[in-house]
Amino acid sequence: MTNPHRSGPRRSALHRSAPHRSTPGRSVPARSYLLPVLCVLLLLGVSGCAGQDRGRPRVVVTTNILGDITRNIVGDEAEVTVLMRPHADPHSFGISAPQAASIERADLVVYNGLGLEENVLRPVEAARAAGVATLAVAEGVDPLGYGSGESADTLDPHFWTDPERVAKAVDLIAGQVVEQVAGVDAAAIGRNAAEYSAKIDELTGWMREEFDRIPPEKRRLVTNHHVFGYLAQRFGFRIVGAVIPSGTTLASPSASDLKSLADAIEKAGVRAVFADASQPDRLAQVLGRESGIDVEIVPLFSESLTAEGEGAATYLEMMRANTASITAGLSTA
Structure with missing residues (x-):
């Protein structure tokens, strides 16, 4: 999906000076012609690079756990930006103004949901209201309630401690990347998701064997x-x-x-x-x-x-x- 808020390319004007009038019998120095040509080439080069950067698909992910999962799915098909740094607390981490701007420019925002990212939900909701595609992963993996304590009536956002639900999350993310992010190779996304899901299945079996020792x-x-x-x-x-x-x-x-x-x-x-x-x-x-x-x-x-x-x-x-x-x-x- 094309982000309606992505600004158009900047156009740089090449100002032309009055034409040089050569005097009969006198040659015009070569550098008089060379400088305008170099300027044009430079402007075209900068414009081309900027255009390539603007055209690269962007996926923004809130938490670093989901960020790692998403990067395994997306591979080289899009730029993946993860907002949460290592060791941060997802309940309390905040984002900078440039990070908030990256949410607004994204083709897809992947976030945990169910209230986990308490300080980041407002920018995500604002981006969604402005037309940016968003995916609340926890809401789509059969979430559980806490069942006790002061959070008894609240759905639990910590689904990633169950690898089988993460396998469901992989399918959700892959599907939304293909549907919402223009320019990605759907077959490549599918292959990446299948390979990563196989690793998660292997992890689940190993965890079961280890816990059986208790x-x-x-x-x-x-x-x-x-x-x-x-x-x-x-x-x-x-x-x-x-x-x-x-x-x-x-x-x-x-x-x-x-x-x-x-x-x-x-x-x-x-x-x-x-x-x-x-x-x-x-x-x-x-x-x-x-x-x-x-x-x-x-x-x-x-x-x-x-x-x-x-x-x-x-x-x-x-x-x-x-x-x-x-x-x-x-x-x-």
């Missing part, structure tokens, strides 16, 4: 906030509770929340709390101190990718790292 009575999760509901449903875990009884890191637990969770942990015999690696684990440590129970703090990459070489630079790497950490934490705790 005794059923130990498949109980306590996390910093409600983020692993989809993983729990897919692989047979029970969510005992969360330090922050909410689906967002922007909430805070009360003393009674901590006391209730401590009682639930003690009753369930849980000895490991999984805290997001990109966030301080202070709240989880407070839980251990205030409750008087001995809990191990196990870091997970739950809501953001890392930079290259830091353990979770891609979605597939993140899920493998988390699976290994959960398996080790619950098998030994």
Whole structure:
């Protein structure tokens, strides 16, 4: 779909001076002709480069997890811009004015939806109102409700902890790229999506094998906030509770929340709390101190990718790292 807000190419005027009148018997210096020709060539070259850049399809993605997935699907068919930096919190990250402008110029905006990107939803909604194509991925992958706590009546946006729902997301994104982004090769997008889906299927099988090593009575999760509901449903875990009884890191637990969770942990015999690696684990440590129970703090990459070489630079790497950490934490705790 062509963005109606994309401005047209700038036209540079070539100002001509009065014609040079040569004096009979005198030759005109070669540089008098050479300079205008060079100017014309330069202007044509700049115009051509700018035109190619303006004509390149653009896909803008809000979160870095979705950004990695989208890049695997799009490949070289379009320019993919990811707004969220490594280690950022999707609930609280903000964007710059140039990033907001990139949303307005996009052929397609891919975002998580269900309220995840709390500080970025307004620019996305404004772009959609202006005619930019947008895709809220979480809304199309059979989302779950939280089911407990203050977010009980709210749909859970953290679908990526279930790789089978990510496979659904791949199909959604590929379909919208082909439909909305003019100039892409549909066959190439299809091949990329199929190859990436095969990797996700392989990941799902491996995760199931790893989690099968955890005794059923130990498949109980306590996390910093409600983020692993989809993983729990897919692989047979029970969510005992969360330090922050909410689906967002922007909430805070009360003393009674901590006391209730401590009682639930003690009753369930849980000895490991999984805290997001990109966030301080202070709240989880407070839980251990205030409750008087001995809990191990196990870091997970739950809501953001890392930079290259830091353990979770891609979605597939993140899920493998988390699976290994959960398996080790619950098998030994």
